[in-house]
Amino acid sequence: LTELQNQAARLDAADALAGFRARFVLPEDTIYLDGNSLGPVSMDAKASLERALNSWETHRIEGWIEGEAPWLFLPERIGARLAPLVGARADEVIATGSTTLNLHQLLATLYEGNGPILLDANSFPTDRYAIQSHLKLRGLDSETYLRFVEPDEDAIELSLIQGTGLAVLPSVVYTSGRLLDMARLTRAAQRSGTKVLWDLSHSIGVLPHALSEMGADGAFWCSYKWLSAGPGAGGGLYLNARHFDKAPGIAGWFGAAKEALFSGSHGLIPAPGAARLQTGTTHVLSLAPLAGTLTLFEEAGIEAVRAKSLALTGFLRECLAALAPELEAITPIEDNRRGGHLALRHPQAAALSRSLRAQGVVGDHRPPDLLRLAPAPLFTSFAECLEAARRVRAVLEAGLHRETAEGLVP
Numbered sequence: 001l002t003e004l005q006n007q008a009a010r011l012d013a014a015d016a017l018a019g020f021r022a023r024f025v026l027p028e029d030t031i032y033l034d035g036n037s038l039g040p041v042s043m044d045a046k047a048s049l050e051r052a053l054n055s056w057e058t059h060r061i062e063g064w065i066e067g068e069a070p071w072l073f074l075p076e077r078i079g080a081r082l083a084p085l086v087g088a089r090a091d092e093v094i095a096t097g098s099t100t101l102n103l104h105q106l107l108a109t110l111y112e113g114n115g116p117i118l119l120d121a122n123s124f125p126t127d128r129y130a131i132q133s134h135l136k137l138r139g140l141d142s143e144t145y146l147r148f149v150e151p152d153e154d155a156i157e158l159s160l161i162q163g164t165g166l167a168v169l170p171s172v173v174y175t176s177g178r179l180l181d182m183a184r185l186t187r188a189a190q191r192s193g194t195k196v197l198w199d200l201s202h203s204i205g206v207l208p209h210a211l212s213e214m215g216a217d218g219a220f221w222c223s224y225k226w227l228s229a230g231p232g233a234g235g236g237l238y239l240n241a242r243h244f245d246k247a248p249g250i251a252g253w254f255g256a257a258k259e260a261l262f263s264g265s266h267g268l269i270p271a272p273g274a275a276r277l278q279t280g281t282t283h284v285l286s287l288a289p290l291a292g293t294l295t296l297f298e299e300a301g302i303e304a305v306r307a308k309s310l311a312l313t314g315f316l317r318e319c320l321a322a323l324a325p326e327l328e329a330i331t332p333i334e335d336n337r338r339g340g341h342l343a344l345r346h347p348q349a350a351a352l353s354r355s356l357r358a359q360g361v362v363g364d365h366r367p368p369d370l371l372r373l374a375p376a377p378l379f380t381s382f383a384e385c386l387e388a389a390r391r392v393r394a395v396l397e398a399g400l401h402r403e404t405a406e407g408l409v410p
């Protein structure tokens with residue numbers, strides 16, 4: 001234990017990102033390991049939201065085109081700032097919609113109904129529902145047109161056969177924390193003539209991406225997880241430049257070229273680039289906190305964020321192996337195969353997660369038997385990782401997790 005304590009102290013002393021902690025609002029006695037599900041608020045997010053409210057108060061209708069950050073091109077401006085986080089050209093990214101809506105949009109725009117859709121068998125529920133309802137709208141039956149595959153590189157590559165229409169894959173699997181080899185799978189998809197869409201919900205803001213370089217067709221994500229932009233914050237999507245000639249599958253006036261917003265023309269004249277995939281009026285107040293938190297990532301640099309994330313999860317894993325060996329870490333151990341959270345198997349994971357919250361360690365539970373702990377590079381310290389592991393030990397030893405009531409806990 002002393003050795004782990006010394007190690008934590010050394011790592012914290014050498015941590016170049018330690019100063020970012022003060023920018024977040026977090027209670028002193030709580031170890032928040034759920035930033036992969038809902039990131040906490042930062043001063044930067046609050047200030048940015050306040051500025052948006054002030055600009056509404058000051059400018060009213062003119063706010064669309066006046067003030068320090070006119071709302072009309074807000075999605076493009078934030079898209080350009082998101083682009084480095086996903087490894088894309090500025091015009092390939094737009095801040096809009098939600099994960100769910102953006103998946104619908106990319107399906108409607110890129111899927112040609114020319115073969116089955118391949119989906120990760122452990123996919124987040126909304127991805128499955130979106131695809132099923134999309135197929136239904138097209139009059140295609142899910143039994144035939146939706147194929148499931150285990151989220152494993154070899155299995156996915158084997159399933160990417162000629163005649164597959166499109167694949168929807170997670171960068172990081174939300175349950176296990178496994179990071180898929182996106183470049184390898186994008187190449188495999190291209191070889192089989194399959195379009196590929198990446199769900200980046202669990203990786204944006206915690207690791208770098210290279211969407212343009214690998215030539216992915218599209219990608220989509222939310223901003224309330226690692227990006228810490230607040231509950232229901234505006235999401236984002238990526239459309240590869242080779243698809244800039246495609247008409248939006250789900251059309252709305254905000255996807256029109258801005259000069260043509262009120263043109264008398266009956267047909268839509270799409271905006272250039274990914275901006276054409278917007279639908280209705282942009283959610284100015286839901287994007288404002290994101291404009292604030294992006295500053296944190298720009299200052300820290302995503303490579304440094306990734307390096308610290310790997311160090312944090314590696315250290316937490318080590319502490320848990322020493323203090324709570326009855327938890328089985330199922331997240332791959334290799335750096336290039338894991339995302340930002342640690343998934344631990346325990347038969348009473350749900351109750352364990354609840355008892356831990358009562359002890360000030362906020363992680364979460366995913367059925368049937370996973371406890372997820374996610375140290376965040378911008379606000380978690382190595383000392384907190386060790387302290388969290390000690391509280392896990394204490395809960396297990398006292399048997400507290402056997403006495404916790406059932407109930408819905410996010």
Ligand SMILES: *Cc1c(COP(=O)(O)O)cnc(C)c1O
Nearest residue numbers: 098099100124126174199201222
């Ligand atoms: C969080 C998450 C979503 C959520 O979708 P919303 O439309 O933002 O509610 C979707 N997919 C994955 C993989 C997620 O982790």
